[in-house]
Amino acid sequence: MNGKRILLWDLPTRLFHWLLALAVIGAMVSGQLGGNLMVWHGRLGIFIVGLLAFRLVWGLVGSTYARFIQFFPSPARVGAYLRGEWRGEGHNPLGAFAVFAFFGLLTAQAVSGLFSNDDIAFTGPLFSLVDKAASNRLTGLHHLLSNVLIALVCLHVAAIVYYGRVKKQSLLKPMVTGWKDGASGESARGGGIVALVIALSVSFALAYGASGNWMPPPPPPPAVSETPDW
Ligand code: HEM
Numbered sequence: 269m270n271g272k273r274i275l276l277w278d279l280p281t282r283l284f285h286w287l288l289a290l291a292v293i294g295a296m297v298s299g300q301l302g303g304n305l306m307v308w309h310g311r312l313g314i315f316i317v318g319l320l321a322f323r324l325v326w327g328l329v330g331s332t333y334a335r336f337i338q339f340f341p342s343p344a345r346v347g348a349y350l351r352g353e354w355r356g357e358g359h360n361p362l363g364a365f366a367v368f369a370f371f372g373l374l375t376a377q378a379v380s381g382l383f384s385n386d387d388i389a390f391t392g393p394l395f396s397l398v399d400k401a402a403s404n405r406l407t408g409l410h411h412l413l414s415n416v417l418i419a420l421v422c423l424h425v426a427a428i429v430y431y432g433r434v435k436k437q438s439l440l441k442p443m444v445t446g447w448k449d450g451a452s453g454e455s456a457r458g459g460g461i462v463a464l465v466i467a468l469s470v471s472f473a474l475a476y477g478a479s480g481n482w483m484p485p486p487p488p489p490p491a492v493s494e495t496p497d498w
């Protein structure tokens with residue numbers, strides 16, 4: 269095989285991906301089933317907020333191929349890819365569209381969920397910051413986007429299978445092990461411990477903000493007097 273073996277996806281990027289996939293599938297299932305699972309739906313949603321915040325920062329300070337600038341789908345890159353002239357490692361320019369679509373869609377999905385309500389017993393943790401009409405609109409958006417998300421996940425998995433079966437290019441192995449054989453570039457560099465601490469700090473801070481735990485607890489319901497006043 270031509271080329272060499274390089275480290276393509278660093279461990280934080282791989283952990284991010286597989287935790288995100290599990291959490292999103294869990295959120296889809298718990299959201300559809302509802303009932304007692306809504307508590308877990310909310311927890312998974314806040315976890316997803318933390319994951320997205322982590323990836324946003326990791327896209328700036330992470331290792332080579334995890335950086336947004338490395339795979340941003342500029343017209344020149346997309347053109348080269350379509351002409352079959354793109355030679356790079358990591359997300360190809362078309363795949364990069366799907367990656368950014370995921371980030372945008374998941375952010376809108378999670379943020380709308382924070383303000384949503386199910387008209388029965390469960391509300392997102394930031395529900396009280398908006399009025400009921402706004403919450404209802406965001407709930408409508410939350411429903412709509414969850415369907416778009418299902419379509420994107422199906423397309424995503426179909427694309428990975430297509431690359432493996434038809435183009436004989438396993439994208440899956442590097443996303444599991446980190447390593448890619450027969451590569452033309454260099455191993456990923458950067459994304460050390462300082463970058464990791466910064467990304468984790470932002471991630472925890474945003475997840476805490478999304479959890480609503482910083483808000484004062486709602487006032488207790490008025491006490492019911494044991495003996496009637498009359
Ligand atoms: C990316 C993350 C999320 C995904 C994929 C997701 C997905 C879903 C799905 C599939 C439903 C059911 C929609 C339907 O019945 O058609 C739902 C409902 C709901 N979700 Fe999420 N959700 C996410 C994040 C969140 C977050 C962070 C919260 C708040 C903590 C939240 C709060 C709610 C609420 C309150 C409902 C009930 C709405 C209703 O029954 O009308 N979601 N979500």
Ligand code: HEM
Nearest residue numbers: 285289292293358359360363367370421425428439440443
């Ligand atoms: C709800 C489920 C999923 C979501 C939300 C999701 C999301 C993503 C995202 C955002 C990326 C970009 C990674 C990054 O740069 O941080 C990605 C890449 C990738 N995903 Fe998924 N994914 C899901 C399920 C899966 C599954 C089931 C597979 C296995 C077939 C898979 C295989 C891959 C691979 C191989 C890549 C790397 C693609 C490349 O080399 O350009 N994903 N996914």
